[in-house]
Amino acid sequence: MHHPPVGTEIEATAKWLEEHAAPGAATVLRRVARQRDQAREQLAVERTRNNRYPLAWHSARERARDANANTEYLARLADGVQQLLGEDVRRLTALNEDHTRINAMLRTDMARLQVLAERAGWVPDTQARRMWRWREGWWELAYRKKNTKDGYRDHGWYLWGPAESYFGEWVAHLKTPAMTEADRLITKHLAAVAEVKP
Template identity: 50%
Template sequence: MNDRSVGVEIDATAKWLEERGIVGAARLLRRVAHQRDEAVRQLGLRPSSHAHQVVGGECTAPRDLDAAAEAAMLRTDVARFQTLAERAGWVPDPNAKRLWRWRDGWWELSYHRRNPKDGYHDTGWYLWGPPESCVGEWTATLKNDATREADRLITQHLAAMAEVRR
């Protein structure tokens, strides 16, 4: 990795991904951030960390055009990253019988043995999602069946959320 800063939020997200064994997505996120930084440099725009400059002892605000162009580039980069992460499908977590997936938020599919005291009434794969979504919903006994069922549940949940927003 270069010694150039990619931003606190991007670096924190990349570290979070690496901690969960999603190293490829972390590398992709950092690469997109570096490409954004390079584009900002080539276009002569000021990065947001240098949002003001000192001229004759006084601070001046950045031009609106520079800020709008940088914000648009960042939104494009984030959308591109989210699209690539969604296409990746279910990514295994090396530390446990757990899979991760991005679809409008992070989803977790993990394997648990039957233990009614902990809320696992059947042995198999359980789905957790972002807030206001699935919370430990049993999907299937086998991994392939569980991923298909989880994808169906996620699609169903996202469609319901889109309907509520209308």
């Protein structure tokens, strides 16, 4: 039967007892030493269990102290950086506020331009013979030459619109009748879309 070691001095004493015709005393000595070791282990486990919460509290307190010291160090560092760059930071803040204000003004101007463009109807594009309309979605009216490979059956103005609408449909040969016919087709398409929506 294998027993855990009981210590050098106790083992030496037990061997001496065995050599001097006292094996029973050696067995008792080893058993008492093992019981003593087990009792110490149980006592250590109980102490650890009882000290678990105070140890955890001490550990948490130390972690909090370290975190607080780290926060204070970072705050001092930030104050030093702000003192070094104070004027630059103030200038950048003012510049940022100016940019925010200018962007808001530009958004307002773009919205006004969009409203004006919608009221104007067809607006010429930078390319010749091409026009745009933004009211109720984008629409393009452009002049194309006859090219059967690209699907243009005849010279004239073709209409493109949003999804599920007119896409490259021939409208008229001349610009003014093309604009009138495109407006009629757009009105017809928008009425059909309004009927479909609940």
